[in-house]
Amino acid sequence: MGQGVMDSVDNYWFFWTLYLGxxxxxxxxxxxxxxxxxxxxxxxxxxxxxxAVIYTPWYSNSLESEMAPALMVAALDAITVGFEAAFRSxxxxxxxxxxxxxxxxxxxxxxxxxxxxxxxxxxxKVKK
Numbered sequence: 001m002g003q004g005v006m007d008s009v010d011n012y013w014f015f016w017t018l019y020l021g022x023x024x025x026x027x028x029x030x031x032x033x034x035x036x037x038x039x040x041x042x043x044x045x046x047x048x049x050x051x052a053v054i055y056t057p058w059y060s061n062s063l064e065s066e067m068a069p070a071l072m073v074a075a076l077d078a079i080t081v082g083f084e085a086a087f088r089s090x091x092x093x094x095x096x097x098x099x100x101x102x103x104x105x106x107x108x109x110x111x112x113x114x115x116x117x118x119x120x121x122x123x124x125k126v127k128k
Contacts, residue, residue, distance in 0.1 A: 012066060019069065023054045044108050048100035056096040058089040070096075 030050050036043040058070035070093040078086035 027051060027054065040112070041105075041108050044104035045101055048104035049097055052096040052100040053093065056093050058092050062088065 027050070031047060034043045034046045034050075053071055054069070056070040057067040058073050060066050060068040060073055070089045073089040074086040074093065077089065
């Protein structure tokens, strides 16, 4: 009995390591793809949503303490238990996405504010 428990714990950490490695690789590629020059707000918001969806963990079972990616938990709950059960992992997922969008907006505002402040010092074009 003890060996089976140890195998499942080892598998749990192995799959989390595998998932995090793949998600870091995907995030790096997505970061490069969404590096827009003109639509900076779109770039920040797409990155925030992707990072929130990929990295938000949630309890895989309401009775246990093991966690899994919230999107996977929602998908598996919707398939196996029913769509009503998927809402328990949608709540932290939606809150994380909203927080990510708020953070992306704040970063955009502060970066854009410093850039626009320098642009305001333009001399007027008046012909004499």
